[in-house]
Amino acid sequence: MSAHRLSGDSLHVFRGERHVLRGVSFVAEGGDYLEVTGSNGAGKTSLLRTIVGLVHAESGRVRWNGLDIHADAGAFHAQLAYLGHESPLKADLTPRENLHFAIGIRRRVGGDEIARALAETGANGFADRPVRTLSAGQRRRVALAGVVLAAVPLWVLDEPATHLDAEGHALVGRLVDRQRAEGGIVIAAVHAPLPVAGAGTRRIGLTLQ
Amino acid sequence: MSAHRLSGDSLHVFRGERHVLRGVSFVAEGGDYLEVTGSNGAGKTSLLRTIVGLVHAESGRVRWNGLDIHADAGAFHAQLAYLGHESPLKADLTPRENLHFAIGIRRRVGGDEIARALAETGANGFADRPVRTLSAGQRRRVALAGVVLAAVPLWVLDEPATHLDAEGHALVGRLVDRQRAEGGIVIAAVHAPLPVAGAGTRRIGLTLQ
Amino acid sequence: MDWTWFHRFGSPPHLYGLAGRLTPWFAWPSAFLIAAGLYGGLVLAPADYQQGDGFRVIYVHAPSAWLSLMAYTWMAVAAAIGLVWRMKAAHAAAASCAPLGAWFTVAALCTGMLWGKPMWGTYWVWDPRLTSELVLLFLYLGYMGLRSAIEDPQRADRASAVLAIVGVINVPIVRYSVEWWNSIHQAPSVMKFGKPSISWPMLTPLLIMFVGFTLLFVALLLVRLRGEILRRERHARWVAEVVAG
Amino acid sequence: MSSAVSCARLVIGRDLRLAFRNRTQLLHPLLFFAIVTTLFPLALTPEPSQLRDVAPAVLWVGALLASLLAIEFLFREDAQDGTLEQYALSGRSLTWLLFAKTVSHWLLSGLPLALMSPIVAYGLAVSPAAMPGIAASVALGTIALSLLGAISAALTLGIRRGGALLSLLTLPLAVPLLIFGAQATARAIEGASLVAPMYFLAACAVLGLTLAPLAAAAAVRISLE
Amino acid sequence: MSSAVSCARLVIGRDLRLAFRNRTQLLHPLLFFAIVTTLFPLALTPEPSQLRDVAPAVLWVGALLASLLAIEFLFREDAQDGTLEQYALSGRSLTWLLFAKTVSHWLLSGLPLALMSPIVAYGLAVSPAAMPGIAASVALGTIALSLLGAISAALTLGIRRGGALLSLLTLPLAVPLLIFGAQATARAIEGASLVAPMYFLAACAVLGLTLAPLAAAAAVRISLE
Amino acid sequence: MSDFLSMGGYASSVWPSVALTFGIIAWNIVAARRSFAAARAEARRRLAVEGSP
Numbered sequence A, B: 001m002s003a004h005r006l007s008g009d010s011l012h013v014f015r016g017e018r019h020v021l022r023g024v025s026f027v028a029e030g031g032d033y034l035e036v037t038g039s040n041g042a043g044k045t046s047l048l049r050t051i052v053g054l055v056h057a058e059s060g061r062v063r064w065n066g067l068d069i070h071a072d073a074g075a076f077h078a079q080l081a082y083l084g085h086e087s088p089l090k091a092d093l094t095p096r097e098n099l100h101f102a103i104g105i106r107r108r109v110g111g112d113e114i115a116r117a118l119a120e121t122g123a124n125g126f127a128d129r130p131v132r133t134l135s136a137g138q139r140r141r142v143a144l145a146g147v148v149l150a151a152v153p154l155w156v157l158d159e160p161a162t163h164l165d166a167e168g169h170a171l172v173g174r175l176v177d178r179q180r181a182e183g184g185i186v187i188a189a190v191h192a193p194l195p196v197a198g199a200g201t202r203r204i205g206l207t208l209q
Numbered sequence C: 001m002d003w004t005w006f007h008r009f010g011s012p013p014h015l016y017g018l019a020g021r022l023t024p025w026f027a028w029p030s031a032f033l034i035a036a037g038l039y040g041g042l043v044l045a046p047a048d049y050q051q052g053d054g055f056r057v058i059y060v061h062a063p064s065a066w067l068s069l070m071a072y073t074w075m076a077v078a079a080a081i082g083l084v085w086r087m088k089a090a091h092a093a094a095a096s097c098a099p100l101g102a103w104f105t106v107a108a109l110c111t112g113m114l115w116g117k118p119m120w121g122t123y124w125v126w127d128p129r130l131t132s133e134l135v136l137l138f139l140y141l142g143y144m145g146l147r148s149a150i151e152d153p154q155r156a157d158r159a160s161a162v163l164a165i166v167g168v169i170n171v172p173i174v175r176y177s178v179e180w181w182n183s184i185h186q187a188p189s190v191m192k193f194g195k196p197s198i199s200w201p202m203l204t205p206l207l208i209m210f211v212g213f214t215l216l217f218v219a220l221l222l223v224r225l226r227g228e229i230l231r232r233e234r235h236a237r238w239v240a241e242v243v244a245g
Numbered sequence D, E: 001m002s003s004a005v006s007c008a009r010l011v012i013g014r015d016l017r018l019a020f021r022n023r024t025q026l027l028h029p030l031l032f033f034a035i036v037t038t039l040f041p042l043a044l045t046p047e048p049s050q051l052r053d054v055a056p057a058v059l060w061v062g063a064l065l066a067s068l069l070a071i072e073f074l075f076r077e078d079a080q081d082g083t084l085e086q087y088a089l090s091g092r093s094l095t096w097l098l099f100a101k102t103v104s105h106w107l108l109s110g111l112p113l114a115l116m117s118p119i120v121a122y123g124l125a126v127s128p129a130a131m132p133g134i135a136a137s138v139a140l141g142t143i144a145l146s147l148l149g150a151i152s153a154a155l156t157l158g159i160r161r162g163g164a165l166l167s168l169l170t171l172p173l174a175v176p177l178l179i180f181g182a183q184a185t186a187r188a189i190e191g192a193s194l195v196a197p198m199y200f201l202a203a204c205a206v207l208g209l210t211l212a213p214l215a216a217a218a219a220v221r222i223s224l225e
Numbered sequence F: 001m002s003d004f005l006s007m008g009g010y011a012s013s014v015w016p017s018v019a020l021t022f023g024i025i026a027w028n029i030v031a032a033r034r035s036f037a038a039a040r041a042e043a044r045r046r047l048a049v050e051g052s053p
């Protein structure tokens, strides 16, 4: 896996009328964990959505391996997994089915691989119940399994540990560390720091505008 | 304010086919903070919803001041504020309007009182923007202002500090302490303990069934 | 090819100033032409040999109907430009077209109905042209509804642009419905290839009205456009300078 | 504690405020009504005499569907964002709160539909003399319809894609309203007396007023479980 | 990496699985169609000859509304639970994925409606000889309708109560489909040749197939911003 | 003059049409200017509140 590099230079982002990000710059390279912090409303979610290309910056650009992400959005997205505030799951399908259909459109994935990811995120106890009947934290675990299964170099996670118990926090830390060890990049917006290995952690602190 | 008392005795609760709570009992009196903990899926949300009367226990009963809560549900609910996983806000209304309409059906409430509650929860900076444009944490703060404004003795809060920043955690702790000081009872499901004063804290630890 | 003129034209401060300067150049001639056309149409033109003086409704009806179609076309073109080149000024122009077009559609419908009562004995029949003009009104309303339903101006611009482009298909339907289906409505007598089929004394005031209405439309568009540009550029430095002055 | 009346006023006030905030959304039932009733002459025939014959049916089916469209949202948003849960836990009579919501629904859909029905009727070649009778019958019929719809809306709350199920539950029950409403309209067009069908519509409305809020409250409680 | 075709198969498979999981929901458009088309004879007249005259209009307005009802859900749930966001970030062509979704929508609504239209037509006193023509025209018309609806559904995604706006946006553009569809049905009933209106419906479908997914993808991207 | 006003018996269509059209034109002029003025006032207010960007 060649070393990847994600960078943003002096991003200015508006949400509606608000100038939310004023000149945010960052660089992350293979093996880095970029921790985005800031008080409520500081613009963490906005920054992450700009990085994945769902929000367009008013000025400044995000580059993936040197290329503007909007230049070839498809290729960039194929290397990216995004997890927002809400877990993207179909309430009527089981976790297993959810992952089958969600990952299937990215790559061919086998049932055993899905089972392994579910086991890893502690979700195998309820892999075959409709998501509708799961608790908030159980859903989050299934969504995390989806991120793992995407098998892509870049993870962008918005408060990945919401609704998770203490063991779940540790799990997220472990997953992040493994992804970095494999040369991937993880960007996460968090309120409480994730329990990750110290080296290679960079921070962006956003302040309320 | 007479001293209140909430108790549950050997509650058995089923969700769908699952026997989620097996004989949970508790007592809380005026000034108590009851902390419900447990891993994901242990049944915290189910317990809280049973306490407020939205879920019916298979056996066992919840008593408010000695009376079964289902005996006079209206009177019980008039003394209760419940905050679930999601913040109950209208996306098209502003926080101020949301509180006006939500609290108004419980009691007559003035604009200054709403303003004070919003200021207290750090929500006055965005009190007049549609809720749709608020960040996850900002919404939670508005929802908390609603709990404060209800001015009732019993608070039942499901992960009240989700999406809140460090300052927001402290805020929740302060609110809980004030409510207890006024003789109220607070029940909260949490993953990380709230920063409340030590005395008068009781715990229910639920285990995964 | 040199595209700088295009971008200069599309730059909001430039367009804002230009629109301000151009407005009177459209407004006054239009007032003059409309007054002249009205005098010519209501007083000078001879009565129609079939419809008597009733035909004089044409001097307000046909130009309104024409504008209702032109406004939609311009709106769709501006929207397409805005969508493709992410040009705010073009979106602002599209947004300005909609209310004007909707009002002239209303004018065409109402004057047509008033005309229809003496000519066809009823205010309304389900004729293809009448119906498609009504559909045009619905399209305008849908466009404005979509726009107002989306809070964020950028998103509103782009979503409504898609709709404007899709809906443009209705314009040729309105225009040519008279020829495609047999309709009781008047076939084009002015705007057709070759020789117009009505007499010059009747036609001249009508042509004057067409030009006058078009200029009026442009003048109104420019005024609205400036407002829309200000709304989109509120946070720009040049707006502060312009507004403070 | 505020009184029951001021509490209902607040619920209605909130719904009206929300509706006027999205001003265009106020127009939706009206436009839907206008569009559906426009589709018919297009698909059928522009012949006035034939249009006049189908006018009662087109008018009432259109009004029924337009009102139904709006009913879908009667409780849905409130259920999704937790407002309904808060209503149920407010210590107030849920029946009363839901009744207030139904009133605001009628004000925002039934009343405008009734006011608009004469225009639509004109398009269907109905003579102006019949208009007052038509408007009155639609106004009365939509009251019963709103109340009926409230029950179905509450019943379909917990269900995904409730919208479709909602029409399924409501339409069969609305058949008597449709038959008598269309009959009232047909009589208005002929210039005959409306008393009999109007009496029936009024009876339906009164029955609905007494029973529907109770049923709706029970259904909402079930959906919250 | 899986191919584009297998990817579309997956999207369609998921939608079908979801639909069959809530089996009753599959029936909704059909039942709505059945109910709307029965309301008419009830409100109108049981006279067969008159019913036969209004049959094309009733059939097509019913099919249009039923299909529209289903279109509302084409993207809405996927938008709410974040699936659409994931599609947009999947590195796959969003146009293609949305096209696949539209296909599954047609399979779940247009096709059943077409298969059911002969039954409804029979209820409207249409002779059996006309049935194949009617079914074919409904099948063709609903293809274009699903594609058109996909654009409106995508446009109204970010919007509360988008459902009402959706019908407002779609119905005016669906007018030509209605006119030609009703014309085809009327000709089938008379025993005349369907070629001209069918040709037009096919042209609409082809136009829709090439343009609609593009427009829908643009609209979805905008709604996600 | 009254001949002119009666429009050969078509007064009831010609004059309302003309009045309506010019009413709509007048309203559009007012509305366009108002919309511009509103945008300008809004920008001014923002400037007063937030200061120069």
Ligand code: HEM
Pocket (backbone or CB within 6 Å): C058, C061, C062, C065, C066, C069, C108, C109, C110, C111, C112, C113, C115, C116, C117, C119, C120, C123, C129, C130, C131, C133, C134, C174, C175, C185, C186, C187, C188, C189, C190, C191
């Ligand atoms: C509600 C009723 C009516 C509507 C919606 C309507 C709509 C239109 C439209 C859309 C145009 C096209 C303008 C263009 O192609 O540039 C037009 C033009 C015209 N209409 Fe009407 N119309 C109505 C009633 C009438 C009536 C009753 C008459 C006269 C008997 C009439 C006579 C004309 C004439 C003479 C033109 C100009 C045609 C030309 O030279 O291009 N209209 N109308």
Ligand SMILES: Nc1ncnc2c1ncn2[C@@H]1O[C@H](COP(=O)(O)OP(=O)(O)OP(=O)(O)O)[C@@H](O)[C@H]1O
Pocket (backbone or CB within 6 Å): A126, A132, A133, A134, A135, A136, A137, A138, A163, B015, B016, B017, B018, B020, B038, B039, B040, B041, B042, B043, B044, B045, B046, B047
């Ligand atoms: N509607 C339901 N039908 C069936 N089972 C359910 C339903 N709701 C919850 N459960 C199950 O009941 C158990 C308890 O769920 P509950 O939501 O109370 O957990 P929780 O302690 O709040 O978890 P979390 O920390 O994730 O919020 C879980 O195993 C869950 O899967």
Ligand SMILES: Nc1ncnc2c1ncn2[C@@H]1O[C@H](COP(=O)(O)OP(=O)(O)OP(=O)(O)O)[C@@H](O)[C@H]1O
Pocket (backbone or CB within 6 Å): A015, A016, A017, A018, A020, A038, A039, A040, A041, A042, A043, A044, A045, A046, A047, B126, B132, B133, B134, B135, B136, B137, B138, B163, C152
């Ligand atoms: N659609 C929108 N329109 C207008 N303003 C918005 C919109 N979305 C977000 N904002 C504003 O932008 C700012 C940043 O929001 P964002 O969601 O990025 O914050 P955040 O850092 O993720 O906060 P949290 O910790 O609460 O999740 C906030 O002040 C918010 O109110």
Ligand SMILES: [Mg+2]
Pocket (backbone or CB within 6 Å): A044, A045, A046, A085, A158, B135, B136, B137
């Ligand atoms: Mg956030």
Ligand SMILES: [Mg+2]
Pocket (backbone or CB within 6 Å): A135, A136, A137, B044, B045, B046, B085, B158
């Ligand atoms: Mg929980």
